Amino acid sequence: MLLFAVKRLLYVLPIALGVSVICFMLVYLAPGDPASALIPDNTPPAIAAQIREAYGFDKPVPVQYLRWLSRVLAGDLGTSTSTRRPVLSEVLPAMLNTFKLAGGAILIACIAGIALGAAGAYRGGRLSDRAIGAVGIAGISVPPYWLGMVLIVVFSVNLGILPATGMGEQQTLGDQLRHLVLPTLTLAVVPAGIIARSVRSAVGEILQQEFVQTLHANGLPPARVFLHVARNAAPPALAVLGLEFARLLGGSILVETVFSWPGSGFLLNSAIFSRDLPVVQGTVLALAMFFVVTNVIVDLLQMAFDPRFKRARAAVARR
Amino acid sequence: MVVSAPPAAATAEAPPAPDPRDVGGPRQPMLIAERLTKHFTLRGGSPGRRAVVRAVDEVSFDVRKGETLGIVGESGCGKSTTARLLIGLTRPDSGALVFDGEEVVASSGVAVRRLQRSVQMVFQDSYASLNPRLTLQETIAFGPRVCGDSRAAARERAQSVLRLVGLDPALFARRYPHELSGGQRQRVNIARALAMGPRLLILDEAVSALDKSIEAQVLNLLQELKARLSLTYVFISHDLNVVRFMSERVLVMYLGKVVEVGPVDRIYDNPRHPYTRALLSSRLSMNPRERRTIPPLAGEPPSLIDPPSGCRFRTRCALAEGICRAVAPALSAQGEDHLAACHAATPGSGHGAVAA
Amino acid sequence: MTDRALELAAPETPRSWVRRPASYWGGVATRLARDPVTLICAAILLAIVLVVIFAPLIGLDDPYQQSVVRRLKPPGTPGHLLGTDELGRDLLARLVYGGRTSLLMGFLPVLIATLVGGTLGIVAGYAGGLINTAVMRTIDVFYAFPSVLLAVAISGVLGGGVRNGLLALTLVFIPSIARVSESITMHVSTQDFVDAARATGAYPHQILIGHVLKNVVAPILVFASSLISISIVIAAGLSFLGLGVAPPIPEWGLMLSTLRPAIYVAPLNAVLPGVMIFVTSMCFNMMSDGFRNAMDVKA
Numbered sequence: 001m002l003l004f005a006v007k008r009l010l011y012v013l014p015i016a017l018g019v020s021v022i023c024f025m026l027v028y029l030a031p032g033d034p035a036s037a038l039i040p041d042n043t044p045p046a047i048a049a050q051i052r053e054a055y056g057f058d059k060p061v062p063v064q065y066l067r068w069l070s071r072v073l074a075g076d077l078g079t080s081t082s083t084r085r086p087v088l089s090e091v092l093p094a095m096l097n098t099f100k101l102a103g104g105a106i107l108i109a110c111i112a113g114i115a116l117g118a119a120g121a122y123r124g125g126r127l128s129d130r131a132i133g134a135v136g137i138a139g140i141s142v143p144p145y146w147l148g149m150v151l152i153v154v155f156s157v158n159l160g161i162l163p164a165t166g167m168g169e170q171q172t173l174g175d176q177l178r179h180l181v182l183p184t185l186t187l188a189v190v191p192a193g194i195i196a197r198s199v200r201s202a203v204g205e206i207l208q209q210e211f212v213q214t215l216h217a218n219g220l221p222p223a224r225v226f227l228h229v230a231r232n233a234a235p236p237a238l239a240v241l242g243l244e245f246a247r248l249l250g251g252s253i254l255v256e257t258v259f260s261w262p263g264s265g266f267l268l269n270s271a272i273f274s275r276d277l278p279v280v281q282g283t284v285l286a287l288a289m290f291f292v293v294t295n296v297i298v299d300l301l302q303m304a305f306d307p308r309f310k311r312a313r314a315a316v317a318r319r
Numbered sequence: 320m321v322v323s324a325p326p327a328a329a330t331a332e333a334p335p336a337p338d339p340r341d342v343g344g345p346r347q348p349m350l351i352a353e354r355l356t357k358h359f360t361l362r363g364g365s366p367g368r369r370a371v372v373r374a375v376d377e378v379s380f381d382v383r384k385g386e387t388l389g390i391v392g393e394s395g396c397g398k399s400t401t402a403r404l405l406i407g408l409t410r411p412d413s414g415a416l417v418f419d420g421e422e423v424v425a426s427s428g429v430a431v432r433r434l435q436r437s438v439q440m441v442f443q444d445s446y447a448s449l450n451p452r453l454t455l456q457e458t459i460a461f462g463p464r465v466c467g468d469s470r471a472a473a474r475e476r477a478q479s480v481l482r483l484v485g486l487d488p489a490l491f492a493r494r495y496p497h498e499l500s501g502g503q504r505q506r507v508n509i510a511r512a513l514a515m516g517p518r519l520l521i522l523d524e525a526v527s528a529l530d531k532s533i534e535a536q537v538l539n540l541l542q543e544l545k546a547r548l549s550l551t552y553v554f555i556s557h558d559l560n561v562v563r564f565m566s567e568r569v570l571v572m573y574l575g576k577v578v579e580v581g582p583v584d585r586i587y588d589n590p591r592h593p594y595t596r597a598l599l600s601s602r603l604s605m606n607p608r609e610r611r612t613i614p615p616l617a618g619e620p621p622s623l624i625d626p627p628s629g630c631r632f633r634t635r636c637a638l639a640e641g642i643c644r645a646v647a648p649a650l651s652a653q654g655e656d657h658l659a660a661c662h663a664a665t666p667g668s669g670h671g672a673v674a675a
Numbered sequence: 676m677t678d679r680a681l682e683l684a685a686p687e688t689p690r691s692w693v694r695r696p697a698s699y700w701g702g703v704a705t706r707l708a709r710d711p712v713t714l715i716c717a718a719i720l721l722a723i724v725l726v727v728i729f730a731p732l733i734g735l736d737d738p739y740q741q742s743v744v745r746r747l748k749p750p751g752t753p754g755h756l757l758g759t760d761e762l763g764r765d766l767l768a769r770l771v772y773g774g775r776t777s778l779l780m781g782f783l784p785v786l787i788a789t790l791v792g793g794t795l796g797i798v799a800g801y802a803g804g805l806i807n808t809a810v811m812r813t814i815d816v817f818y819a820f821p822s823v824l825l826a827v828a829i830s831g832v833l834g835g836g837v838r839n840g841l842l843a844l845t846l847v848f849i850p851s852i853a854r855v856s857e858s859i860t861m862h863v864s865t866q867d868f869v870d871a872a873r874a875t876g877a878y879p880h881q882i883l884i885g886h887v888l889k890n891v892v893a894p895i896l897v898f899a900s901s902l903i904s905i906s907i908v909i910a911a912g913l914s915f916l917g918l919g920v921a922p923p924i925p926e927w928g929l930m931l932s933t934l935r936p937a938i939y940v941a942p943l944n945a946v947l948p949g950v951m952i953f954v955t956s957m958c959f960n961m962m963s964d965g966f967r968n969a970m971d972v973k974a
Binding site for chain 3: 014015016018019021022026027029030031130133134137138140141142143145146147149150152153157158246247249250251253254257258268269272273277280284287288291292295
Binding site for chain 3: 406407408431432433435436439440442444447448449450451452453458461462464465466508511515
């Protein structure tokens with residue numbers, strides 16, 4: 001099992017490298033000279049020359065990539081061309097804010113999704129199941145940015161009970177929570193829909209298996225049967241959960257824009273419009289890497305829980 | 320089960336008219352397999368230490384024109400892999416195939432394709448071997464189309480071959496596999512194989528999945544087709560009675576190797592290899608007084624990944640001795656046209672049961 | 676090639692007994708016809724698409740016609756069925772013309788991605804071995820990015836605009852379509868009937884076209900169609916961020932963005948474009964579900 005885990009980690013290394021290559025190439029995709037894109041304006045010429053030397057703009061691209069990679073691994077993601085501060089110091093606090101949002105959202109999505117999905121599966125085929133199914137489809141179809149606007153209209157404009165934008169002054173926990181409610185709810189809807197559908201299909205499949213009928217026939221109370229069902233449904237449900245959490249981190253940009261929530265998505269947005277390429281690059285790299293790592297963790301957790309994974313998989317190589 | 324007498328063509332009658340496709344003459348074996356070997360490397364594990372499945376190891380035999388050669392053995396003995404080697408679906412790691420006197424060079428795509436025009440296979444799973452999205456006609460016509468027939472000619476051929484296996488083209492040509500019964504599907508598979516105009520047909524457990532009554536019908540159909548189209552069959556099965564009914568000669572495989580080969584009656588009445596003996600005595604008798612309490616063959620076959628050294632059967636053989644671990648037995652003559660690979664049946668092998 | 680004399684005598688079958696065989700697609704159509712929800716969604720979508728295509732013929736106002744006096748009129752104002760936007764333009768007209776852009780930006784990337792990703796996946800799935808590894812690992816690298824992030828990053832870095840937005844979205848969808856195609860094709864390629872086809876000596880392209888394609892196209896298309904709704908939402912999202920269409924071209928996402936400051940005074944107007952996105956996306960999703968259910972039955 002440990003061997004398998006190590007192999008899974010090794011497998012992810014080339015992907016991580018590939019991701020870093022794409023992030024690196026982002027700067028070259030941008031119209032204009034990469035050098036001027038990466039060096040802040042008004043830098044004293046001497047320092048600008050030093051930076052050019054260090055980055056190696058005259059060298060071939062692979063060399064530049066390697067230099068960039070070594071800088072990144074050392075923690076230097078470059079300097080923001082708009083604020084002159086190191087990119088890392090911009091990205092980290094922003095990511096923290098996004099974590100708060102995504103964490104809350106995934107929690108709500110998890111509870112709602114699992115409840116709805118399991119309920120739907122247990123009422124399989126009946127009207128309530130189809131209604132829940134429709135709710136699930138509605139969840140995944142709704143554009144989050146629009147939903148955010150609608151919620152703002154209802155709760156901030158009309159009812160005036162919740163703040164419309166920003167993170168607030170952060171003085172009290174209550175204030176923080178009040179600012180958190182709307183964005184988190186908005187962000188939670190799509191994952192809730194996805195989780196509900198996945199859970200519905202996973203639990204539905206399990207309920208059809210014969211061992212469930214056997215458990216009932218043995219006289220086990222329905223609650224205990226449900227525990228068994230839950231154990232079997234856990235791995236795929238966990239996988240979806242993990243995936244959605246990682247996706248939220250990358251996909252929060254739209255909701256953060258609507259609520260002016262100072263997270264990594266908001267940062268990315270402003271960086272794009274101020275043509276602050278180092279920040280764009282740094283943010284994308286951080287978010288993508290997080291996605292990759294979360295995927296690996298989800299895989300490993302799945303392996304840990306599923307006894308079938310533990311056995312070595314021997315596939316005969318044909319031809 | 321309906322048992323009809325073995326086809327009369329085997330015994331005296333006027334010799335059948337010579338087949339215009341015959342190149343090597345009646346005494347040239349239709350197919351010679353020479354030391355065919357196929358190993359599969361398992362995925363997983365570092366490249367140097369991957370496990371190797373020795374599916375088929377130095378298997379040699381020949382298939383004579385006009386005969387039915389039965390191949391029997393337990394699951395995992397290499398029957399299906401051998402079948403795939405014979406029709407060119409899998410390329411052997413070493414060894415040669417000689418079809419009607421011409422060697423089939425494994426690396427040459429052209430040579431293998433030529434072989435495939437003459438050798439076709441009927442698969443076991445009648446449902447999975449038919450494309451669910453194609454009509455029967457389209458499925459059968461695919462082979463002729465590949466050989467260069469026009470669409471109309473291929474369709475004609477498909478319909479005539481459907482008629483040949485007893486299915487009315489007007490009813491069946493445009494149907495889909497899921498609309499047919501198991502027996503009908505297997506007839507379609509036979510038709511599909513015949514559409515290529517082969518001379519050798521390999522039947523890989525072709526009737527194993529059918530109900531007994533349908534099985535009998537299909538077997539009788541196969542006998543008729545063989546006589547009318549001058550076919551040669553290789554009949555692979557685990558059902559010993561069916562093999563006896565269908566075959567003139569039989570070949571017994573164990574763990575990737577040939578252990579015995581010879582005329583079917585000879586082998587069934589007087590098996591010379593311990594494995595064959597055990598296999599044959601494991602058939603249940605219709606007589607309730609002949610009960611058996613001790614299984615003739617104990618345990619599971621060892622893994623193909625690390626087969627026993629020397630004779631592969633020695634771990635389950637009552638006659639095993641030191642020589643069996645040291646030296647792999649070669650096929651030795653046991654009488655006319657009868658070969659067995661066993662030290663205990665080979666004089667001069669060093670085994671205690673035979674004279675030195 | 677077969678001697679006529681060898682054919683087993685088959686009794687003459689009365690033509691009236693020969694019934695039309697039940698085809699797979701016939702079964703699918705029958706099941707779909709009995710699914711009211713899918714049909715309703717299909718009807719709604721059809722209506723939207725028709726209205727959007729024939730927009731110039733319906734007699735709508737000019738979507739670009741601004742009017743300082745008539746800004747942010749509520750729905751129901753005479754002359755403006757759905758009201759006006761922040762620059763006084765008729766909302767109904769903007770929604771209809773905006774639909775053209777939004778639907779196109781939703782549909783086109785998926786179409787191109789299906790062609791490219793589907794081909795890549797089918798080839799990789801059938802070929803196996805080194806080709807499969809090379810193609811799929813490269814795809815995996817792109818798949819490692821969350822969709823919205825990748826779309827925003829590529830389109831943002833390229834400078835925004837319709838063309839870059841389309842390119843970005845296409846790149847976002849190619850990996851998932853390729854993965855699904857590869858997995859479906861691999862599953863099909865391991866079936867016995869493909870082996871049987873190989874045993875006839877057919878060349879790989881003959882097998883792909885004659886046998887594999889028919890089994891593979893339908894599930895791929897169903898999957899791709901489920902991406903259309905996501906594409907519409909993300910495309911509008913790009914425009915919402917200012918990365919897609921540029922003003923004054925009407926587009927649902929862009930309209931949401933420009934109307935956003937107006938939610939305090941004219942909330943109903945502000946959310947209308949989003950309603951369109953939501954309805955369209957939901958209908959596509961329900962239809963896609965319905966299709967999948969209709970095709971899933973092993974007849």
